[in-house]
Amino acid sequence: MAERPDLPRRAGFGFFHSLRVRWSELDPQGIVFNPNYMVYFDIAVTEYLRALDFVYPRDFTEAGSDMFAVHASVNFCASARYDEHIDVGVRAARLGRTSFAFELAIFRGEELLVHGSLVYVNASLENRKPQLLPEPFVRKVMAFEKLPPERG
């Protein structure tokens, strides 16, 4: 099957977190229960921030804010199974003034299993109003990503 040009490819990601599928993450069909792909996304975002040398949640909360997910989108192409090694790619796709978006894709070897996006708003811990992204976060992301994220 020819590759669909609109689907994310491994080469588009500079960061991957690898994990092995756990028995507890499967459903009766013997495949990963769909909401657990969102858990994988969450784990991979943590590791992406660590790779950036940005400590979550400390480096946000020190600035009086925290990142809140406002939107998640997930496309299911194929299923991961018990004990398989999978690689979760994370890429900062957009950096706005008070919000940002990650693009994520899960691969088994070269095969794309799941892809999607997560949009976060940086909001004040006090009044939940959007706040400017912490400057160190923006700087570190810009330095980390080879393909620069969209701005604005």
Place this chain on the structure above:
Amino acid sequence: MAERPDLPRRAGFGFFHSLRVRWSELDPQGIVFNPNYMVYFDIAVTEYLRALDFVYPRDFTEAGSDMFAVHASVNFCASARYDEHIDVGVRAARLGRTSFAFELAIFRGEELLVHGSLVYVNASLENRKPQLLPEPFVRKVMAFEKLPPERG
């Protein structure tokens, strides 16, 4: 705050499944961990099918197929907390030839917490190729929904 006209309202749903937030579903912020809203969607879809008198998975697998989620989209507006009662609204928004879409929204009283959509394909259990939706499924959905789903 004026209501945004593009957001789902309670009155738009003819079916709700109510549940109480469990301790096990919370995160360290004391709010429901985001992927668990997808678990709530999953539970509510099961109950919607039951309300239709459509037994999942039996009534699909008897026809040699099963429904596979291909896309999920979730918007997080506000958070549910420990022990709260929430209502998950489900509506068949689109019935195609081999696929269909549910619109979902989670309310705490009148307040919208989370909304999104799930798209499923009905696929052969043998070769995973898309199959026509089972006729009883289409018939029962059309009879159940007051606001008829989009066709095609």
Place this chain on the structure above:
Amino acid sequence: MAERPDLPRRAGFGFFHSLRVRWSELDPQGIVFNPNYMVYFDIAVTEYLRALDFVYPRDFTEAGSDMFAVHASVNFCASARYDEHIDVGVRAARLGRTSFAFELAIFRGEELLVHGSLVYVNASLENRKPQLLPEPFVRKVMAFEKLPPERG
């Protein structure tokens, strides 16, 4: 098969919480993943405290302490399956000075599926040292249980 006299029986419990097995709680064998029985225990303890008119965690933390599980024991006799209704029985089996124990058993109709116990210590929120059980807790449990819990 004759009933083993050492196993808990439905009639031994004055309190039950009923729930329906969720798809997300199953494993690839199509049965409830074992750790989820401990989640069911947790949910049922919450409901037991509610039935006592004891609000967890407020009524503990107001007294400057909280209940911490120190021991759990679970015996697996038979498995619950998708969509089944099960009843989780809870009984205060022992009330000590600073600790207490619940006996729990999960039934599908009359059939015993799982049984076990949870031991909690009431400890200071400040220094984690054991504290006397809140007097209202002891009083309400003693009033609630027909078969009085062991003391000491």
Place this chain on the structure above:
Amino acid sequence: MAERPDLPRRAGFGFFHSLRVRWSELDPQGIVFNPNYMVYFDIAVTEYLRALDFVYPRDFTEAGSDMFAVHASVNFCASARYDEHIDVGVRAARLGRTSFAFELAIFRGEELLVHGSLVYVNASLENRKPQLLPEPFVRKVMAFEKLPPERG
């Protein structure tokens, strides 16, 4: 504090599986939700079997049987927190004719957090009757453990 002689010590385990605590595994107190220690036990048993070069479930099911947990016991001494590395020790403590027991303990560095045991019965896939443990399993366990498990 002097070490209690009855508690498991790191040196008593020849096998450890290390993992990092996930956000999704925490509760609102910011500590691992208790049933998730049983999930950690489950993961570590899988890895123990892999270290034995025993492929679960294949090497059981090929013999027409599978291992079923019949008893779990867990003691909670201290709590693991977000992002911490923990080591789950597994030791075959007893090998009977048709059943066996693992002793497990979770450490953060030298500190004991949780310990317990899991008892399994090897049962026929056909009629659920206990079956002799597969000979290769017994042989591999005996070769692997320096402190030989109890027999019988």
